[in-house]
Amino acid sequence: MTTKASNRGAAIEIRSITKTYGDFRALDDVSLHVEPGEFMTLLGPSGSGKTTTLNVVAGFTDLTSGTLLVGGKNVVGVPAHKRNIGVVFQHYALFPHMTVGRNVAYPLTLRGVGKAEREARVLRALDMVKMRDFAHRYPSELSGGQQQRVALARAIVFDPPVLLMDEPLGALDKKLREWLQLEIKRIHRELGTTFIYVTHDQEEALVLSDRIAVFNRGRIEQVGTGRELYDEPSTLFVGRFIGDSTVLRGGARSDGTGTALKIADETVTTPRRLSGDVTPVMLLRPEKLSIRRPGQPAAGQNRLSGRIAEAIYLGSGSKYEVALGDGSLAIVRSSLTDESFKIGEQVDLWFDGADAKLLADDASAETTLT
Amino acid sequence: MSAIVEPAKPGTAGRSRAWKAFALALPALILLVAVVGYPLLMIVLRSLSEPHWGVQNYSWFFSTPVNLVVLKRTFAISAWVTVVCVACAYPYAYLMTAVGPKVRLVMVLCVLIPFWVSGVVRTLSWVILLQDSGVINSVLKWAGIGTVRLIRTQTGVVIGMAQVLLPFMILPLYSVMKGIDLRLMRAAQSLGARPIRAFFTVYLPLSLPGVYAGAIIVFILALGFYITPALLGGPRSTMLSTLVQNQVLSLLQWGRGGAMGVVLLLATFLLLALAAPAMRQKHKEGARH
Numbered sequence A: 001m002t003t004k005a006s007n008r009g010a011a012i013e014i015r016s017i018t019k020t021y022g023d024f025r026a027l028d029d030v031s032l033h034v035e036p037g038e039f040m041t042l043l044g045p046s047g048s049g050k051t052t053t054l055n056v057v058a059g060f061t062d063l064t065s066g067t068l069l070v071g072g073k074n075v076v077g078v079p080a081h082k083r084n085i086g087v088v089f090q091h092y093a094l095f096p097h098m099t100v101g102r103n104v105a106y107p108l109t110l111r112g113v114g115k116a117e118r119e120a121r122v123l124r125a126l127d128m129v130k131m132r133d134f135a136h137r138y139p140s141e142l143s144g145g146q147q148q149r150v151a152l153a154r155a156i157v158f159d160p161p162v163l164l165m166d167e168p169l170g171a172l173d174k175k176l177r178e179w180l181q182l183e184i185k186r187i188h189r190e191l192g193t194t195f196i197y198v199t200h201d202q203e204e205a206l207v208l209s210d211r212i213a214v215f216n217r218g219r220i221e222q223v224g225t226g227r228e229l230y231d232e233p234s235t236l237f238v239g240r241f242i243g244d245s246t247v248l249r250g251g252a253r254s255d256g257t258g259t260a261l262k263i264a265d266e267t268v269t270t271p272r273r274l275s276g277d278v279t280p281v282m283l284l285r286p287e288k289l290s291i292r293r294p295g296q297p298a299a300g301q302n303r304l305s306g307r308i309a310e311a312i313y314l315g316s317g318s319k320y321e322v323a324l325g326d327g328s329l330a331i332v333r334s335s336l337t338d339e340s341f342k343i344g345e346q347v348d349l350w351f352d353g354a355d356a357k358l359l360a361d362d363a364s365a366e367t368t369l370t
Numbered sequence B: 001m002s003a004i005v006e007p008a009k010p011g012t013a014g015r016s017r018a019w020k021a022f023a024l025a026l027p028a029l030i031l032l033v034a035v036v037g038y039p040l041l042m043i044v045l046r047s048l049s050e051p052h053w054g055v056q057n058y059s060w061f062f063s064t065p066v067n068l069v070v071l072k073r074t075f076a077i078s079a080w081v082t083v084v085c086v087a088c089a090y091p092y093a094y095l096m097t098a099v100g101p102k103v104r105l106v107m108v109l110c111v112l113i114p115f116w117v118s119g120v121v122r123t124l125s126w127v128i129l130l131q132d133s134g135v136i137n138s139v140l141k142w143a144g145i146g147t148v149r150l151i152r153t154q155t156g157v158v159i160g161m162a163q164v165l166l167p168f169m170i171l172p173l174y175s176v177m178k179g180i181d182l183r184l185m186r187a188a189q190s191l192g193a194r195p196i197r198a199f200f201t202v203y204l205p206l207s208l209p210g211v212y213a214g215a216i217i218v219f220i221l222a223l224g225f226y227i228t229p230a231l232l233g234g235p236r237s238t239m240l241s242t243l244v245q246n247q248v249l250s251l252l253q254w255g256r257g258g259a260m261g262v263v264l265l266l267a268t269f270l271l272l273a274l275a276a277p278a279m280r281q282k283h284k285e286g287a288r289h
Ligand SMILES: Nc1ncnc2c1ncn2[C@@H]1O[C@H](COP(=O)(O)OP(=O)(O)OP(=O)(O)O)[C@@H](O)[C@H]1O
Pocket: A021, A024, A026, A044, A045, A046, A047, A048, A049, A050, A051, A052, A053, A200
């Protein structure tokens, strides 16, 4: 973890919380530890339980079972207004009948902060989000991005040890979103507050987070840094959700030296094995695959033949979708200096078996991806 | 009432739009001038010209103590009716925003059904409920609380009028409340507001435009009420409309009746002008996205 400007953040300890609506388990035995001052992102497809988790921490939703500690104290049953946790909503939730200044002063007024100190703190918070000149405007006179910055100022002005954000940039366009991501990162660094951030955009999660918790169907599949999730996914779902990937499925045979998969009439091998009664699949990142014309050899002992299905020019290189013998698609990236290939062209893909992740197959990994 | 006219932009496009809007409002304007403007003009003229030209009817009004007592009482009763309507309509309208669509339909029907019954019939049924041996007093007596005088008192008049006017309070309130984003209450709580505090600092201010709209309608309608106070009230709860009726229909004093009407109208205008600054909406409607 990087060191923070000040260490005012509180640790959050979520211990096997479950939330059911009737028979439906919105959260199923979720556990998560967030370090003081950490930027934790909850990432997952729609309906996977991210908002529910955030609402439980904020105190908007009761949990069915489990424990929740904030700053070492059990807060189960503590109402939202006593938790002293800042929340930023996707829909901004600014009070339309108050000016920007009064919106930001609201939590301070509730806490009985005197006028002079209140004004100073409001200005400081507005400074932090670069909205100082807008204090006298009403929310309806601001753009979406400006409103969200005011909402952020209002959520940090009372120095909460924890800040929760539920897709705060979801309603904004891409350029604005990318700029505000950097602003949020800067504010996190300056405050040292513990941030829990919800998004279903994996790029946003990678840009912002110290660590990411990947949600799927009410459970956490894996928690780790972006690099850990990309390099060492522990489930097929995580591997598919973070970054581009190629999944190879086929008749599997394991022995003492590793595992072999038969894709159409070609066989690929990896020196890894899975224990237990599971169907192994291989997951390959685009940069681990080399693309060649037939007959041109490359590094790696595994070769798969296919046909270019899609060629996408990326500026820094090209991305190809290659249809393999069994009809599945492989994703390959090649740098600008490499040769370029045309759609329909026959190619060979080469890879080193050690670069392939061997994971248990999970049919739902494909269907729940958004 | 003003038509919804967009601010006219300089140039022909804006002007022609304003003209189109004006043209749309024309039938209503003609009707208003014909059925409100003309009679009103005649009333003002008669109050100044009968039995001869001059302000004799106005000096009569202000020099007769009973007129002033009744004028004051008319405003007091109307104010009470407005207060009772707000108190009853606010929770009802809020409930309408909170329930499902089916229950809401039933609640809307409950508000509207009284309109299907004539005012006289409704008022007479209040007589049955409120009279000394009526339903309310029978229940109170049976419960051992003793009886209260309701019929021919101001309380009875206020109750009856409030019931008749309640829909005019509920409907504007509901239409404002259903536009209030309840997620704002959640935001307020996350910022440290107890639910009751969140209500008073967020929900209530946002619902005030509905309260004002309903209150103005109810208050103005109450000022001119005739049947309900006449049937439910006694001599000590006479309202101005009864005096006007007396002057015009019994005594054939059209001038005096007209003067009373004009005084009531001007007093109402004065009151609204005084209340207007407080009611002016401070925030701009609706958030832009
Ligand atoms: N009040 C509720 N009653 C019943 N089911 C609910 C309720 N709130 C949430 N759910 C269900 O719980 C599941 C998780 O919802 P949640 O809002 O946490 O998803 P999410 O991960 O935030 O998704 P999104 O990215 O779409 O916001 C969903 O399937 C949802 O339908």
